[in-house]
Structures are given as structure tokens and as C-alpha cells.
Amino acid sequence: DAGVTQSPTHLIKTRGQQVTLRCSPKSGHDTVSWYQQALGQGPQFIFQYYEEEERQRGNFPDRFSGHQFPNYSSELNVNALLLGDSALYLCASSRDRSNEQYFGPGTRLTVT
Amino acid sequence: QKEVEQDPGPLSVPEGAIVSLNCTYSNSAFQYFMWYRQYSRKGPELLMYTYSSGNKEDGRFTAQVDKSSKYISLFIRDSQPSDSATYLCAMSAPPITSGTYKYIFGTGTRLKVLA
Numbered sequence: 001d002a003g004v005t006q007s008p009t010h011l012i013k014t015r016g017q018q019v020t021l022r023c024s025p026k027s028g029h030d031t032v033s034w035y036q037q038a039l040g041q042g043p044q045f046i047f048q049y050y051e052e053e054e055r056q057r058g059n060f061p062d063r064f065s066g067h068q069f070p071n072y073s074s075e076l077n078v079n080a081l082l083l084g085d086s087a088l089y090l091c092a093s094s095r096d097r098s099n100e101q102y103f104g105p106g107t108r109l110t111v112t
Numbered sequence: 113q114k115e116v117e118q119d120p121g122p123l124s125v126p127e128g129a130i131v132s133l134n135c136t137y138s139n140s141a142f143q144y145f146m147w148y149r150q151y152s153r154k155g156p157e158l159l160m161y162t163y164s165s166g167n168k169e170d171g172r173f174t175a176q177v178d179k180s181s182k183y184i185s186l187f188i189r190d191s192q193p194s195d196s197a198t199y200l201c202a203m204s205a206p207p208i209t210s211g212t213y214k215y216i217f218g219t220g221t222r223l224k225v226l227a
Contacts (some may be wrong), residue, residue, distance in 0.1 A: 004155075006155075008174075030142055033215075035215075040219070040220075042116075042118075042200055042202075042217030042218050042219045042222075043156070043200075043217050044217070045214050048214070058214070090155055090156070092215075094213070099161070099204060099213045100158065100161055101158070101213070102156070103148070103156045104160060105155045106154070106155045108153070
């Protein structure tokens with residue numbers, strides 16, 4: 001049973017560029033949440049997708065947007081990258097209304 | 113004040129020691145409490161999940177929740193060098209309208225178990 005997968009593993013972008021990160025949820029899961037983890041910090045909630053819609057959002061600007069596809073996979077898009085966007089981006093999947101979230105390995109984004 | 117406070121460590125213990133990791137929180141609406149283990153440059157791995165107050169045991173791990181004190185703990189018995197990692201506590205409140213369980217994480221405690 002494949003767990004949560006994310007791609008790419010690492011990414012280096014320049015300030016002002018745009019980036020797309022991808023996530024495939026664990027088999028049987030239909031809900032995807034995205035988190036940002038800065039170095040030495042705990043993950044911070046960006047948003048959650050269910051039934052192809054954003055269901056709740058954390059304190060992140062509109063530069064952060066997402067999408068969920070009919071097969072439950074998801075993308076995180078970040079526009080106009082800032083140096084401060086450098087972090088590990090984590091995707092977590094769960095069943096709808098279940099509180100157990102399983103994390104993928106993350107995508108490490110470096111903005112120069 | 114942060115909603116969840118966790119001592120970042122690092123915490124160094126000898127192999128075989130009992131490790132105690134703790135988090136405090138301020139939001140009385142939290143009812144779900146999780147512990148994750150995160151190895152360097154990896155995603156968090158769910159270790160323990162508890163609901164409301166009480167204890168839960170799983171192998172060498174015991175999770176405790178004291179809602180009256182807004183304090184949770186994770187105990188690791190017979191610690192091993194392979195337990196060296198960052199341990200994150202996470203909490204959530206029941207969803208009100210959206211159905212979303214939004215996790216609030218602590219900063220994580222770095223643990224090093226010395227052989």
C-alpha cells in the first residue's frame with residue numbers, strides 16, 4: 001500500500017518565480033492538507049482540499065493556491081516567490097472527517 | 113503566546129533511558145492530540161493519536177493527556193539510538209462547520225539517544 005507521495009523532492013527557484021508542487025494521497029484517502037515547515041519549526045497549516053474544493057485556509061497570502069483533482073491528488077502553487085518561502089512543504093492525507101493525517105516526505109523548496 | 117508550546121531541546125539521553133517529552137497548550141477546544149516523529153529531512157510519521165484525557169500505550173511509547181492542566185506527554189521506554197529524531201506534538205479541535213481538522217503543531221523537540 002503506497003503511502004503519501006510528493007514530487008519533486010527538491011526544488012531551487014529564483015525570487016519572483018512561480019512553483020508547483022504535487023501530492024498523491026494514501027490509498028483510500030480523499031482529503032489533502034498542505035503544510036509549510038520552516039527550518040527548526042513545526043509545520044504550519046496552509047489549506048485543506050476535499051471534493052476538489054478548498055475547505056479551510058490558514059494564515060497564508062493569496063500567492064499560495066491549490067487544486068485537487070478527481071483522483072484526489074493535489075497541487076500547491078506559489079506565485080511571486082519570496083526568500084521567506086524557502087521551507088519543506090508537506091502534504092498530508094486523511095479520510096474525510098477523520099482526524100488521522102498521514103504525511104508525505106515533503107518537497108524542499110529553496111528560493112534564491 | 114503560542115497556542116502550543118514545546119521545548120526545542122536538544123535533549124540527550126543514554127541508551128536505555130526513559131525519555132519524557134512534553135507540550136503545553138492554551139486552547140481549551142483542543143480534543144485530539146498527536147505525536148509525530150520526524151527524522152532529518154523526512155516527513156513526520158504518526159506515532160500516537162489520543163482523544164481527550166487519559167493514557168495510551170503502544171509498545172515502548174506511552175502518550176498522556178491532562179486536559180485540566182493543558183499538558184500532554186510522550187514517554188519512550190528503553191530508548192534506542194534509532195529513536196534519535198525530532199518529536200512533534202500536534203493538536204486539533206473538532207471541526208465546527210468545514211469538516212476540517214486543522215493541526216496546530218509544536219516546534220518539535222530534538223532527541224539524541226547516545227549509544
